[in-house]
Amino acid sequence: MVDADPQPTEQPAQQPLLRMRGIVKEFPGARALDGVDLEVRPGEVHCLLGQNGAGKSTLIKTLAGAHQPTAGEILIDEQQVTIANPVAALRLGIATIYQELDVVDGLTVAENIYLGHELATGGVTRRSEAARNTRKILDRLGHKEISPHREVGSLPAAGKQIVQLARALSRDARVVIMDEPSAVLDSEEVGNLHRIVRELTADGVAVVYISHRLEEIRQLGDRITVLKDGRTVAQSLVVADTPTKELIQLMTGRSVEYAFPDRPGVAEDADPVLQVEGLGLGDVFADVSLTVRAGEIVGLAGLVGSGRSEILETIYGARRATSGTVRVGGKRLRSGVDAAVSAGIGLCPEERKSQGLLLDEPVYRNITLSTFSRIARGGLLDEGAERAAAREQVEALDLRPAGVDRHARTLSGGNQQKALLARWLVHGCRVLLLDEPTRGVDVGARSEIYNLIRRLADDGAAVIVVSSEIPEVLGLADRVLVISDGKAVHEGPAREIDEHAVLDLVMEGSVA
Amino acid sequence: MSQRSALMGPALRMGGLVLALILLIVVGVATAGERFWSTGNLITVLSLAAVTGVVSIGMTFVITSGGIDLSVGAVVGLASVWASTLATQYAAEDYGWWVIVVTALAVGLVAGLINGLLVAYGKMPAFMATLAMLAAARGLAEIIAGRQTQIVDVEPFFDVFQARPLGVPVIVWIFVVVAAAGWFLLNRTTFGRRTVAVGGNPEASRLAGIKIKRHTLYLYGLAGLTAGIGAVILLARTTAGSSTHGTLLELDVIAAVVVGGTLLAGGRGTITGTVLGVLIFSTLTNVFVLNNLDSSVQAIAKGAIIVGAVLLQQWFASRERVSTT
Amino acid sequence: MSQRSALMGPALRMGGLVLALILLIVVGVATAGERFWSTGNLITVLSLAAVTGVVSIGMTFVITSGGIDLSVGAVVGLASVWASTLATQYAAEDYGWWVIVVTALAVGLVAGLINGLLVAYGKMPAFMATLAMLAAARGLAEIIAGRQTQIVDVEPFFDVFQARPLGVPVIVWIFVVVAAAGWFLLNRTTFGRRTVAVGGNPEASRLAGIKIKRHTLYLYGLAGLTAGIGAVILLARTTAGSSTHGTLLELDVIAAVVVGGTLLAGGRGTITGTVLGVLIFSTLTNVFVLNNLDSSVQAIAKGAIIVGAVLLQQWFASRERVSTT
Amino acid sequence: GCTSNEPRESEDTAAGPVTVTENDEPGDEVVIGFSAPAADHGWMGAITSAARAEAEKYEDVDLQVAEGTNDVNVQISQIEGFIDQGVDAIVLLPFDGAALTDVALDAMEAGIPVINVDREFTSPFAARATVLGDNYGMGVSAGTYVCEQLGDNPDAVVAEIAGIDSLPLTQDRSQGFADALDDCGLDVDARVAAEFTVESGEEQTANLLSAEPQIDAIWNHDDDQGIGVLAAIENAGRDEFFLVGGAGSNNMMEEIQDPESVVKATVIYPSTQAADGVKLARLVAQNKTVSDLASLGVPRTVQLFAPVVTADNVEEYLPIGFDS
Numbered sequence A: 001m002v003d004a005d006p007q008p009t010e011q012p013a014q015q016p017l018l019r020m021r022g023i024v025k026e027f028p029g030a031r032a033l034d035g036v037d038l039e040v041r042p043g044e045v046h047c048l049l050g051q052n053g054a055g056k057s058t059l060i061k062t063l064a065g066a067h068q069p070t071a072g073e074i075l076i077d078e079q080q081v082t083i084a085n086p087v088a089a090l091r092l093g094i095a096t097i098y099q100e101l102d103v104v105d106g107l108t109v110a111e112n113i114y115l116g117h118e119l120a121t122g123g124v125t126r127r128s129e130a131a132r133n134t135r136k137i138l139d140r141l142g143h144k145e146i147s148p149h150r151e152v153g154s155l156p157a158a159g160k161q162i163v164q165l166a167r168a169l170s171r172d173a174r175v176v177i178m179d180e181p182s183a184v185l186d187s188e189e190v191g192n193l194h195r196i197v198r199e200l201t202a203d204g205v206a207v208v209y210i211s212h213r214l215e216e217i218r219q220l221g222d223r224i225t226v227l228k229d230g231r232t233v234a235q236s237l238v239v240a241d242t243p244t245k246e247l248i249q250l251m252t253g254r255s256v257e258y259a260f261p262d263r264p265g266v267a268e269d270a271d272p273v274l275q276v277e278g279l280g281l282g283d284v285f286a287d288v289s290l291t292v293r294a295g296e297i298v299g300l301a302g303l304v305g306s307g308r309s310e311i312l313e314t315i316y317g318a319r320r321a322t323s324g325t326v327r328v329g330g331k332r333l334r335s336g337v338d339a340a341v342s343a344g345i346g347l348c349p350e351e352r353k354s355q356g357l358l359l360d361e362p363v364y365r366n367i368t369l370s371t372f373s374r375i376a377r378g379g380l381l382d383e384g385a386e387r388a389a390a391r392e393q394v395e396a397l398d399l400r401p402a403g404v405d406r407h408a409r410t411l412s413g414g415n416q417q418k419a420l421l422a423r424w425l426v427h428g429c430r431v432l433l434l435d436e437p438t439r440g441v442d443v444g445a446r447s448e449i450y451n452l453i454r455r456l457a458d459d460g461a462a463v464i465v466v467s468s469e470i471p472e473v474l475g476l477a478d479r480v481l482v483i484s485d486g487k488a489v490h491e492g493p494a495r496e497i498d499e500h501a502v503l504d505l506v507m508e509g510s511v512a
Numbered sequence B, C: 001m002s003q004r005s006a007l008m009g010p011a012l013r014m015g016g017l018v019l020a021l022i023l024l025i026v027v028g029v030a031t032a033g034e035r036f037w038s039t040g041n042l043i044t045v046l047s048l049a050a051v052t053g054v055v056s057i058g059m060t061f062v063i064t065s066g067g068i069d070l071s072v073g074a075v076v077g078l079a080s081v082w083a084s085t086l087a088t089q090y091a092a093e094d095y096g097w098w099v100i101v102v103t104a105l106a107v108g109l110v111a112g113l114i115n116g117l118l119v120a121y122g123k124m125p126a127f128m129a130t131l132a133m134l135a136a137a138r139g140l141a142e143i144i145a146g147r148q149t150q151i152v153d154v155e156p157f158f159d160v161f162q163a164r165p166l167g168v169p170v171i172v173w174i175f176v177v178v179a180a181a182g183w184f185l186l187n188r189t190t191f192g193r194r195t196v197a198v199g200g201n202p203e204a205s206r207l208a209g210i211k212i213k214r215h216t217l218y219l220y221g222l223a224g225l226t227a228g229i230g231a232v233i234l235l236a237r238t239t240a241g242s243s244t245h246g247t248l249l250e251l252d253v254i255a256a257v258v259v260g261g262t263l264l265a266g267g268r269g270t271i272t273g274t275v276l277g278v279l280i281f282s283t284l285t286n287v288f289v290l291n292n293l294d295s296s297v298q299a300i301a302k303g304a305i306i307v308g309a310v311l312l313q314q315w316f317a318s319r320e321r322v323s324t325t
Numbered sequence D: 001g002c003t004s005n006e007p008r009e010s011e012d013t014a015a016g017p018v019t020v021t022e023n024d025e026p027g028d029e030v031v032i033g034f035s036a037p038a039a040d041h042g043w044m045g046a047i048t049s050a051a052r053a054e055a056e057k058y059e060d061v062d063l064q065v066a067e068g069t070n071d072v073n074v075q076i077s078q079i080e081g082f083i084d085q086g087v088d089a090i091v092l093l094p095f096d097g098a099a100l101t102d103v104a105l106d107a108m109e110a111g112i113p114v115i116n117v118d119r120e121f122t123s124p125f126a127a128r129a130t131v132l133g134d135n136y137g138m139g140v141s142a143g144t145y146v147c148e149q150l151g152d153n154p155d156a157v158v159a160e161i162a163g164i165d166s167l168p169l170t171q172d173r174s175q176g177f178a179d180a181l182d183d184c185g186l187d188v189d190a191r192v193a194a195e196f197t198v199e200s201g202e203e204q205t206a207n208l209l210s211a212e213p214q215i216d217a218i219w220n221h222d223d224d225q226g227i228g229v230l231a232a233i234e235n236a237g238r239d240e241f242f243l244v245g246g247a248g249s250n251n252m253m254e255e256i257q258d259p260e261s262v263v264k265a266t267v268i269y270p271s272t273q274a275a276d277g278v279k280l281a282r283l284v285a286q287n288k289t290v291s292d293l294a295s296l297g298v299p300r301t302v303q304l305f306a307p308v309v310t311a312d313n314v315e316e317y318l319p320i321g322f323d324s
């Protein structure tokens, strides 16, 4: 069907709200978009699908006025328009929620929402009116509890996402673009988000929705446009008529089994590599105890903001524990990241860009960031050996493009994630802590990463995985800890629990 | 809770400053008694704070936006010289004292706008652009002044600026008005909120539709303008324009702003803090002079105060963070 | 291709600097002929560059790591004073000239380490911590010197530091050696790599197991150490220690480093660029002196050069980005 | 009436007609290198202009003026440049005498006579001749004047507004002042140091006046900063004391002429000393002799007189005043 006739003809009468034709975007160094077509109707949820680096974000930034297309045309109500800057886009009724959390920490919730279109009289802000409106919008979003006067910097990631959503709503847009809005949300929040999207479409607003979670697209989307290597490979497929397998085929050019690797099981007598006892961090979390044996993957499930990242960071010594101990191979760890690293712990942090990568350094230096001293001789760098070690991992992980002298900035999200994993592969880890290892990673890369994690465990590493996608935790881990509100409310084999049970536990925990 | 902490936060942060100022005042009273705690002396302290104070208000905006302006001292010098050339003074005799004021403000504004152009449109790091302006403005001021101190002879100018309504010198009033206006501008207007936004997250601000280049241009213009006002105050106080006016003023100003709690990295600014910072340093100088203490010791004390205030602030900030979680 | 671009990039970036230097040399030859292009004058230019040059090497590390050190000039003054007190000189007479050298280096190092402590462990913004040190070091230097210039009378010291092996003054050799060592340290050692990493992304570096606090401490220590070396050179050149030595040196140093292409925001540093930056400014001064030009005009030219160099660099950088495709 | 210490050899630069002698006949062309600190205040500006003006008078003098600088490192390189260039003589007003001694020695060793002006070198071999203001003497003159006015009142409050405190010359002046006051049983009750700038003069004085509610006499080291000092006095509305200036600027002399003004005197610190230096340099380079002296050759040291200007003799000194 796709190959035969990409133009769906079911509703020929309806005039598209937005049409992009032959969009080309060249960056110095890359042709990000190479002739993309997109057509969006009022009141629909139009999903954009594509692997990491396919050009989704670039396309919507073009639409939002953040980038200027090199060629191609944009039509609104069949009228050609130029979108010279973000203001122009907003004026045309296009509001965008960007992939990065684009909020200003030092401003309040209300100020963030009205940033750029402040309610003001002669430049003087009308603060109470802004607060009132903000309260209304937050109420609509189901987040009454967030005060309009709260500084956004004090909100957790999910809260910031809500603020971004509220900002888009405040604009009275005709088209709302959402670039991976669900990436930082937990399942409950995602449900909430979907409800809002449906409300919007019911009002005739079109939503362009980008996500790597295919189930989500199934639930929410009306039609799908698939991008690959900067081109539209399929336009406006009707979701209901298109099987997932076909989508994956379109995106990746091959068929990928979206499956978790086998769990060989951990030998009863396997050494406990990581032992955490009574670990606590102020009032963030308390009394966390867990043991990870060689070859075992332990998953931490829970809502966003439940303290999972903090648990990993505290184990890693990046935060100073207020109670408890961490042992690796029986030896107690003194605090500090360097102690953890030399004891053989590695952490792939949640925020790749701000916490993981040196964006303007070559890939190989990113990969050897925790090992270059070891590779060096007497303080003298051995860049040849570093390149060789990096190249080995780049090939093993199929990191693309493969050149190790490229700057990390020029890699797509999924490939950046692989580079981070490669860092610890070169280092060799007894304990690997992975925080959201597949966030924003496309399906193809995702199963590669799953396999990689399993392989590491099979080679004797003790692994802890944090993920907000419960199926991922359940599918990948041997054992699961459910975290709620800074406490472990359940621990048990992953096979013996399902998504609903986890959610129930989480809810109970947070009520208690 | 979040409501309360939003209000408590700044108050707590100010705590350290108020404490420091009170401490200094106590030391002043203890060591110099009435010589310190007299109306006359307090007015002296405020008068001496006026130039630094006014320029610090402009600097607060620039730093809040994530920038820096090293040229303010040199621009004060240049503006003072330009506003006191013979030509300007003749014009002031003919048309009125305001000619001097307008000249100083215009020179400051233009210098500031050039900084802004270089930073916003030339994409130069602010440190470098304003360092270049520092050198160039001093050079130009020397050339214009011919290395002479230019004595101002326009009586009506002094009638206005040396007056003392309600017993308080006009220049102190100017400081008060500029500070109040700065507070309002930063906290109650779109301009101010956008300044914080640009400093906190420039990319997000751009995507929200803020014309950050233009805004940056205005910010440096504003800083230049306050330098112009500073020049007027200096003219009024010293009765003369000189290319050496404002020497090293930039360091005092930046110290006051940052000690006051504005983040050097941008994204958070406080006018109240800046005013407190300015008062702390001018009280310090005063207490030292009252006690006939050496300026070398004073330099050391100044260093210690900077360290102490910043560390204290961080301590307050960390307590605050704990209390909100 | 990417290999080549990795090599071409810096070369292109240097292009602007080399061009600027050649331009200045052409102007020098055109306006002053042999008086400019003589061995004697070239050595004068290099000798003049030695202090700024040596200190700039340390500063390159600090700026590459995302920091700044405003105190280097004051520390040069303090170290020169301390290394030339009577007590030090007596000890030098007794034990050898190296006592002076060790004292200067030790004072520089300790001042730098204090900066480092404040920045790394006190979490103070580098700008503020080193501004405080600037004030304190000057004050302390004045107190130690008792406001007198301290004449050095230790002949063996001068025998060593005023010698001219191969016709080139020892202080120029020191500059050459420090620059070479700095280049090696930055580009070929783990210390250098850490510096770039910390400047590029401190949080990522920390999470990768780099001890960023300790490293920061070392970096400011290094900057202080180069200030100590600068003090030795100044002692050799002036035969006297003074609390006014190094006044405003920090601005020249920072200008040279950044004009040289080291990113003020951190993450990229170039010793070659720094050396070129230093040479550009000292050649500029020399050309002006040879032509009896006004220092005011020179200040303006300096401002223009800063602006021109930074803009040119940006132009080269943007071309480079295009050429890598 | 008032005296400073007795000048050993004095050249009458204070006033009086310019004497034209056969020395002024053109001789061999001489290139003279001139270097001085940055002309960042009137006195120093006057120094350079007077030197230039003096050189203009002689068709046989080519004066190479290096840019003024307060950076000893740069000033050293200027002298190195002069040596390299092979000038016939150097007139050097060093930012810091001690720091420039060594390079001056180099010049002398290279056969280039150096005339040292104002701030003295630390080695007698570093200069062929030295033209000195008298900093200690300046303090003594000011102190003596204050004593004369207040001598009968041992409780009198005397304040001092010094110049840049880290310069040796400031220390000398303060020492002279203190010593002279000591002779009549007075002392300095309050002292602040400004920076030879108007702004710092105003700031320091404002604080000083606040600190001392009742003052009898103030000595201000420098008439350039004096503009700020006077402004502060005006701003504070104080006039219970008299002020003695330093250096001898035109506008202080005008103040002295005004009976309403608190300024009663100023101590001359001749801004013509570099001009004298140029004159001597020419003579040395041309192998001539100072014509009013019997001895052959230019004298080693010329120390200028630091007289006190008061309403009584101000007319006489106005012609040598300089503009701030």
Ligand SMILES: Nc1ncnc2c1ncn2[C@@H]1O[C@H](COP(=O)(O)OP(=O)(O)OP(=O)(O)O)[C@@H](O)[C@H]1O
Residues within 6 Å of the ligand: A027, A028, A029, A030, A031, A032, A033, A050, A051, A052, A053, A054, A055, A056, A057, A058, A059, A410, A412, A413, A414, A440, A442
């Ligand atoms: N600023 C830029 N400069 C250079 N190239 C860029 C830039 N932005 C994007 N690109 C190029 O555009 C391509 C597409 O990137 P884009 O962000 O649109 O991918 P995406 O589909 O959003 O991927 P993801 O699913 O990982 O978010 C990248 O592979 C890159 O080569």
Ligand SMILES: Nc1ncnc2c1ncn2[C@@H]1O[C@H](COP(=O)(O)OP(=O)(O)OP(=O)(O)O)[C@@H](O)[C@H]1O
Residues within 6 Å of the ligand: A027, A029, A030, A052, A053, A054, A057, A099, A409, A410, A411, A412, A413, A414, A439, A440, A441
């Ligand atoms: N300066 C650049 N040069 C080349 N490509 C770039 C540059 N900046 C960004 N890109 C490209 O932009 C694309 C998007 O980058 P971005 O950081 O948004 O990652 P992403 O792929 O969207 O990540 P994720 O989906 O994991 O959030 C990447 O594919 C990257 O290749």
Ligand SMILES: O[C@@H]1[C@@H](O)[C@H](O)OC[C@H]1O
Residues within 6 Å of the ligand: D041, D043, D044, D118, D163, D169, D196, D221, D222, D223, D246, D247, D269
């Ligand atoms: O400021 C002047 C100083 O530089 C000079 O040396 O002596 C006279 C002073 O007034």
Ligand SMILES: [Mg+2]
Residues within 6 Å of the ligand: A056, A057, A058, A099, A179
């Ligand atoms: Mg994307």
Ligand SMILES: [Mg+2]
Residues within 6 Å of the ligand: A305, A308, A309, A310, A350
């Ligand atoms: Mg998390």
